[in-house]
Amino acid sequence: MNTATIAGSLLMALISQSRVQAQDPYPPGELGKTVRLGETLVRETNTHPLTKPYVGNVLQCTSCHLDAGRDLKAASFIGVASVYPAYSPRESAVITLEDRILNCFIRSQNGKRPPNGSQVSVAIAAYITWLSKDVPIQMNPKAPLGPNSLRPLKEPAVRPDLARGKSLYADRCSACHSDDGSGSDDGPPVWGHNSFNDGAGLSKVPKMASWLKVAMPPGEADLKIQEAFDIAAFVNSHDRPRFQQPINAKPQRNK
Ligand code: HEC
Ligand code: HEC
The missing domain is CATH 1.10.760.10 (Cytochrome c-like domain)
Structure with missing residues (x-):
């Protein structure tokens, strides 16, 4: 084992150890209420009165971030908070965790962008940050993706058919x-x-x-x-809604 492999396995051990368990209590007080609201919004995105106005399809965050992002394999939210602020090539800008969350509203949810700092944005960011507890901060200069993001697959030998x-x-x-x-x-x-x-x-x-x-x-x-x-x-050979860049979509502060 070289040093990088050892460091990698130590980090993985840390991450799996710190994984928030289903039975873990939310933090006490107001913070806990906000974290709980964030999880509810992730599970009921297209029906909850706070998020419904910003959703343009029938999906929820948990439709793709399985088990509300607690599933380590499928675009997990675990550890995601540890990489922000991060550089996003898509926006050519340094973005925050809130920006990353709001991007999924305008693309994956085919909807509108809730304002930064709104109850929706803060609650979901609080939930994802809680799921990231004890994961060491490691800002990502290349992509706004966390330590448990999807592993890209090697293109198959035969062209997709x-x-x-x-x-x-x-x-x-x-x-x-x-x-x-x-x-x-x-x-x-x-x-x-x-x-x-x-x-x-x-x-x-x-x-x-x-x-x-x-x-x-x-x-x-x-x-x-x-x-x-x-x-x-x-x-993906079928029709789906066209993405339209909203006027307020880009984080302006880095310009
Ligand atoms: C037993 C039913 C079932 C089967 C079979 C199934 N899915 Fe799903 N799929 C689901 C459910 C339920 C969800 C939402 C996940 C959740 O809410 O936990 C989902 C989510 C998805 C999503 C993300 C959300 C969306 O609708 O865009 C895609 C894409 C998807 N499935 C594609 C597929 C493909 C391709 C296959 C075949 C390889 C497949 N699924 C097989 C039930 C199924
Ligand atoms: C149609 C599927 C889909 C839906 C619905 C969806 N997302 Fe995503 N999201 C993705 C994919 C795919 C990625 C990229 C994951 C990767 O490459 O690991 C992603 C990435 C993210 C990331 C960065 C993850 C990381 O690993 O760093 C966050 C945060 C995020 N989404 C939040 C949300 C929130 C909050 C919602 C609901 C408002 C949502 N997403 C709805 C598919 C979806």
């Missing part, structure tokens, strides 16, 4: 997400007007493939890399 993707989707996905991608009682829409927009991370085939590999089907994520790319290419 829509016909293979279509038949795999019929076998493994359509029972819950329906043949026309519009979703059902058992799974949210994956394309069409109620889905995330084309500015969302999952609208990019490699990101969708990495996420599918660890997240779908729920509880039995066993797709091979080639299958994950084929299905991701098929899903």
